Amino acid sequence: MTPDLECTALTKRFNDEAAVDNVSFAVPQGSFFSILGPSGCGKTTIMRMIAGFLPPTSGDICIKGRSMLNVPPNKRPVNMVFQHLALFPMMNIEDNIGYGLRRAGLPKPEITRKVGEVLERIGLPGVGKRKVSELSGGQKQRIAIARCMVLEPDVLLLDEPLGALDLKLREHMKIELKALQAAFDTTFVYITHDQSEALVMSDQIAVMNNGRFEQLGAARDLYYRPETAFVAGFVGDTNRWPAKVDRVEGGALQLRTDSGLTLHGASHGRALSRGDRADVYVRPEAIRVAHTADELSQFDNRLSGQVTSILFNGAASRILFRDDAGHEEIEVTLPQSGEFAMLEKGARVHIGWSGAHGNCFAATTAAAGA
Amino acid sequence: MRAQARLGFILLLMPILLWLTALIVIPHIDMFLISLRERVGVGEYATSTANYRTFLGEPLYLVTFARTAIMAVTATFITLLIAFPVSYYIAKMIKGRLQSALFLMCLVPFWVSELVRTFGWMILLRETGLFSNLLQWSGLASGPVEMLYNDAAIMVGLVYTSMLFMVVPLVTTLESLDDSVIEAGYDLGGSGPSILREIIIPHATPGIVSGSIVVFMLSLGNYLTPTMLGGKDSLWFTELIYSQFIVRFNWELGAAFGFMLLILSSVIVWAMLRLTGQTLEKTMG
Structure with missing residues (x-):
């Protein structure tokens, strides 16, 4: 037709x-x-x-x-x-x-x-x-x-x-x-x-x-x-970190961000090899928040740190998180179950996400954030 | 506080009230009284409608009166026909610096006195003028051609003098029409003429009417252009008024003529407003 x-x-x-x-x-x-x-x-x-x-x-x-x-x-x-x-x-x-x-x-x-x-x-x-x-x-x-x-x-x-x-x-x-x-x-x-x-x-x-x-x-x-x-930056909200590829294992990557954070990510079929500059995109809702580190054992990216800011917006509420080593702030969506509804600024939390949610793209000079 | 505001209002209103009363209302009342006077002897006057009867009884006056009205309406119409595409071009087809430049070019001739501008036309149109020479040089005419002292010359002068007063309100109203409204007309299947008729002209009507009123008034009351370009026998009503006042020293008849002109212009403007369904507040406000 x-x-x-x-x-x-x-x-x-x-x-x-x-x-x-x-x-x-x-x-x-x-x-x-x-x-x-x-x-x-x-x-x-x-x-x-x-x-x-x-x-x-x-x-x-x-x-x-x-x-x-x-x-x-x-x-x-x-x-x-x-x-x-x-x-x-x-x-x-x-x-x-x-x-x-x-x-x-x-x-x-x-x-x-x-x-x-x-x-x-x-x-x-x-x-x-x-x-x-x-x-x-x-x-x-x-x-x-x-x-x-x-x-x-x-x-x-x-x-x-x-x-x-x-x-x-x-x-x-x-x-x-x-x-x-x-x-x-x-x-x-x-x-x-x-x-x-x-x-x-x-x-x-x-x-x-x-x-x-x-x-x-x-x-x-x-x-x-x-x-x-x-597209990763324009559609939906996202955390974006410029990084360098440390290790490549099939589709899985290990990267080090410019501030020194080691992350796991995925190339999803894009050509990236060791030593390349890359941008890692992780959506705030792909990141899980937990009170104890044990709950996050299934994730390959795990960080512990403090809530630096609470962005309350009803069902779409988020927190800004900074890990103990003081790397960049990470935006994390709070679960809608109300489990963290009473979370205060400065509270200690643990976050984790699976490497598959870390979309990696070869670095471009002009990637727009939406 | 309220009393103060009232005082301020009255003070602000004073200049225009004084202006209207001293320069327009009082002279007109006086004129009207003069027009109702008849001279019966040396320094002796009686109230009568003799002047108006003279006006109505003399065919030459009536013909001049009607002729002036028709010429003024025609001049208004021609000005509108020429000014509309010009205004549309300035308001819609071009943007930025060229737009202001063209608008300024419409204004520039008005920096020169009307008298000088009219002389300019005489230089072009007279027997030994530019056009005449051009025609002879190109072989289109065998001898000198006189283009002055006819109705066409008057018309050219009137349209030229009035142009700006039509272009300004038209450009203003056309500029306020959103381009996407015209595009929507095309998009929905409208053709050029139908968009002009159904969208552009209805939108521009207040501008057309206010421009037309101003141009009509200016043409009707114009003395210089008909006299200079039309010659002594141009039969323009303002010339009759002038000659009654200045040449014949017959102020009574001149005043009556003046009042007839006022009535004429009021009636025509009123009729035009009724015809287009506009009100004076809407077009002038």
């Missing part, structure tokens, strides 16, 4: 600088595809090329197998939800949603029927006569999606549409967007710099940096099996 959207070797240069550099991907019908990356990584450029506002320097964009290269934006079977929604302030809700249908030349009664239907579907029946300014942020969001969905596009593009909402509403809209996508059964391409939006909603995520895709995969793969140092 042909994918709904397929980009091959897509490249865009601005004055010799590649904003998008040889990017290829395919999005199957009915899936939720996200492009996740920091600002300026080129994700908006990809989106604008798909929508037709920018011509690619080279490469091809196919929608349902048809090349879109010489098709103007108003003739493409894609629609876009803009960052600030771009609802037409001079029209009421009904006219906003009906705009595309009017342009397509549908008869009036049919437009009224379709607009009514889509308002019903997004759970806002009867707001048709209201002005855009009378709606709340979340309602505007749904209107912006409805305005596109009423045209039944093959692909819906969403350009960080949740950016302007407050946190509570954003959490709510994530679930709602996913539900809307399932209800309309349309291919969504979503771009964001917020990893939790991408992780929660997407079937497939592409992590983008400096105009290239670093890794493309399901949320779980990106999180647990990052393929590059950038």
